[in-house]
Amino acid sequence: MPDFYYQIKGRELSAYGEVPGWAWPPIFSGLVTAPDRKQAKAQIEEEYSRQFPVRVLKKDIEQHAYLLHFKEVEPDNDYLLRRFRKTVCKECGTIFIPIDKYNDPHSDHQGLEYCSDRCSKEGRFREVQEFRLAHEGKLPPVIYQVRQKSTGRVYVGQSIRPFTLRWWEHLTYPSESKFHETLRATPITDWEFSVLEVVSVPDDCKSKAAYITDRERHWIDALNAVADGFNSVLPTGVSPQLSLIE
Numbered sequence: 435m436p437d438f439y440y441q442i443k444g445r446e447l448s449a450y451g452e453v454p455g456w457a458w459p460p461i462f463s464g465l466v467t468a469p470d471r472k473q474a475k476a477q478i479e480e481e482y483s484r485q486f487p488v489r490v491l492k493k494d495i496e497q498h499a500y501l502l503h504f505k506e507v508e509p510d511n512d513y514l515l516r517r518f519r520k521t522v523c524k525e526c527g528t529i530f531i532p533i534d535k536y537n538d539p540h541s542d543h544q545g546l547e548y549c550s551d552r553c554s555k556e557g558r559f560r561e562v563q564e565f566r567l568a569h570e571g572k573l574p575p576v577i578y579q580v581r582q583k584s585t586g587r588v589y590v591g592q593s594i595r596p597f598t599l600r601w602w603e604h605l606t607y608p609s610e611s612k613f614h615e616t617l618r619a620t621p622i623t624d625w626e627f628s629v630l631e632v633v634s635v636p637d638d639c640k641s642k643a644a645y646i647t648d649r650e651r652h653w654i655d656a657l658n659a660v661a662d663g664f665n666s667v668l669p670t671g672v673s674p675q676l677s678l679i680e
């Protein structure tokens with residue numbers, strides 16, 4: 435069944451004698467799932483217990499306080515659909531749905547990556563600091579493991595950011611992978627986090643990212659983290675380590 439994206443627009447206040455238009459931003463933006471346009475409209479109207487015009491002539495605008503605008507959303511329209519998905523704030527780990535911020539007139543921030551203006555500013559500041567530290571060699575990439583003590587099963591990952599941040603993200607990330615599901619379903623005391631390797635990328639390496647991924651693959655393989663652990667896949671598409679160095 436298709437999704438329909440809708441916006442309820444309110445008539446703007448206008449100076450005396452001027453014809454008003456529709457105010458921006460809309461009063462509310464939402465998503466409904468319905469078999470066709472007609473039923474999508476009916477569903478929206480039921481939710482608000484009122485009817486909305488979808489077209490208003492300029493000469494009639496004074497008679498209408500609201501206008502409904504809606505359109506079918508293609509399933510691959512990620513630009514629009516990601517506003518309706520649970521998102522983890524890149525800075526504080528809070529889970530938010532971006533569209534809620536659009537609909538909140540008091541919200542100070544509307545981006546897709548951070549929950550608030552404060553997190554956005556702090557996140558950008560930290561990124562600049564991380565970049566500087568990485569540039570000075572003080573923030574080396576690492577391969578880390580998250581190990582379940584009761585079973586010995588591990589998840590192996592890589593990070594070019596402070597590694598504690600990755601752990602925090604795993605703990606709060608709303609995915610349905612076997613790793614995240616088990617992590618959420620068991621007490622935190624059953625888990626330990628550690629760094630397996632501080633990756634030092636050779637200066638003459640052609641691709642830093644491929645080199646780090648190659649080290650990650652080495653550890654996933656060595657600890658059998660796909661068959662016995664929590665990794666879903668062994669990273670592929672990486673040239674053997676030697677061919678990365680000129």
Ligand SMILES: [Zn+2]
Nearest residue numbers: 523526549553
């Ligand atoms: Zn945040």
